Amino acid sequence: MSHRIAVVEGDGIGPEVIPEARKILEHFLTDADFFEVELGLAKWEKTGSACSPGDIRELKGADAIIFGAVTTPPDPDYRSVLLQIRHELDLYANLRPIRSLQSSGDGSSVDMMIVRENTEGLYSGIEEIGTERSTTLRVVTRTGSRRIAEKACSLVLERDRNHPLVIGYKGNVLKSDLLFRDTCQETAEAYGIKTQAVFIDALCLDVLQHPNKYDVIVTTNMFGDILSDVCGYLTGGLGMLPSANIGEKYAFFEPVHGSAPDIAGKGIANPVAAIRSAAMMLEYFGMKDEACLVEESISSLISRGISTPDLGGMASTSEFGSRLVDAVSKKE
Numbered sequence: 005m006s007h008r009i010a011v012v013e014g015d016g017i018g019p020e021v022i023p024e025a026r027k028i029l030e031h032f033l034t035d036a037d038f039f040e041v042e043l044g045l046a047k048w049e050k051t052g053s054a055c056s057p058g059d060i061r062e063l064k065g066a067d068a069i070i071f072g073a074v075t076t077p078p079d080p081d082y083r084s085v086l087l088q089i090r091h092e093l094d095l096y097a098n099l100r101p102i103r104s105l106q107s108s109g110d111g112s113s114v115d116m117m118i119v120r121e122n123t124e125g126l127y128s129g130i131e132e133i134g135t136e137r138s139t140t141l142r143v144v145t146r147t148g149s150r151r152i153a154e155k156a157c158s159l160v161l162e163r164d165r166n167h168p169l170v171i172g173y174k175g176n177v178l179k180s181d182l183l184f185r186d187t188c189q190e191t192a193e194a195y196g197i198k199t200q201a202v203f204i205d206a207l208c209l210d211v212l213q214h215p216n217k218y219d220v221i222v223t224t225n226m227f228g229d230i231l232s233d234v235c236g237y238l239t240g241g242l243g244m245l246p247s248a249n250i251g252e253k254y255a256f257f258e259p260v261h262g263s264a265p266d267i268a269g270k271g272i273a274n275p276v277a278a279i280r281s282a283a284m285m286l287e288y289f290g291m292k293d294e295a296c297l298v299e300e301s302i303s304s305l306i307s308r309g310i311s312t313p314d315l316g317g318m319a320s321t322s323e324f325g326s327r328l329v330d331a332v333s334k335k336e
């Protein structure tokens with residue numbers, strides 16, 4: 005089956021890392037039809053719109069979207085492109101695997117999955133901005149909590165049902181989180197899955213101290229945002245972490261990192277997070293073996309010292325991407 009894939013490079017390092025992810029997609033999806041969609045701050049500066057209704061229509065015409073990063077200025081009149089897309093395509097599940105590629109010095113490795121609710125919580129977009137008082141409404145619904153809990157439970161069943169599903173929440177202070185916790189617990193019970201509810205602040209420390217205790221963690225939108233950056237510490241930094249934003253109809257793959265304007269244009273950005281996001285797309289298309297091959301090949305390059313400078317290597321962004329395509333081709 006040939007796939008239609010939308011490619012959004014975006015701002016900052018997006019136009020450097022996405023071509024490397026695309027090399028891998030083109031390698032495996034030989035008859036795919038790729039089309040580019042321009043979105044982000046640079047587009048906003050040129051046209052006054054960072055993501056128009058026409059852009060959303062184009063994205064909806066794709067079987068999957070690979071996305072780099074966009075710069076989101078803290079300007080009250082600028083609407084985050086990412087949030088707009090997640091909302092309009094109803095990409096309710098943000099899956100963020102936290103998996104180390106090489107064993108760290110002491111031989112330990114990390115493998116867990118953060119399942120972040122992606123459409124509500126503090127990212128509801130319902131805000132009143134004033135000069136003396138500003139508010140953001142935190143929305144938790146039973147329907148929203150149930151569907152993300154179901155996604156998390158299906159991942160527990162796929163991965164390791166002996167681990168409890170950990171629910172990251174803050175129900176001692178935010179009573180809206182009691183609805184989230186209870187709905188996750190009810191859903192898990194129906195699947196025969198044990199749960200453990202942990203306060204998110206304590207969880208942020210404990211995942212760093214005891215990462216191997218965790219397998220699947222489900223949490224609300226903003227807590228998932230913060231927890232995934234915290235977990236970057238376990239895996240060599242944000243340059244390593246991919247994500248998939250999945251809904252009923254659409255799928256959108258992006259690195260967890262942002263547009264990193266401070267290093268943009270230097271050819272040193274680590275493309276691994278974007279490439280692993282492409283591997284998640286392959287897995288979404290049912291190409292699990294190919295996705296594993298990409299992961300193994302990244303791992304073997306890094307263990308041979310071939311990496312971008314953030315991991316201690318000397319390779320440029322595009323050298324790493326080309327070496328990876330060679331490595332993948334040799335292993336096939």
Ligand code: IPM
Pocket residue numbers: 076084086087229260262
């Ligand atoms: C992420 C990012 C985004 C988020 C921003 C850029 C809107 O931090 O994907 O983690 O907060 O979700």
Ligand code: MG
Pocket residue numbers: 229230233260
């Ligand atoms: Mg983030």
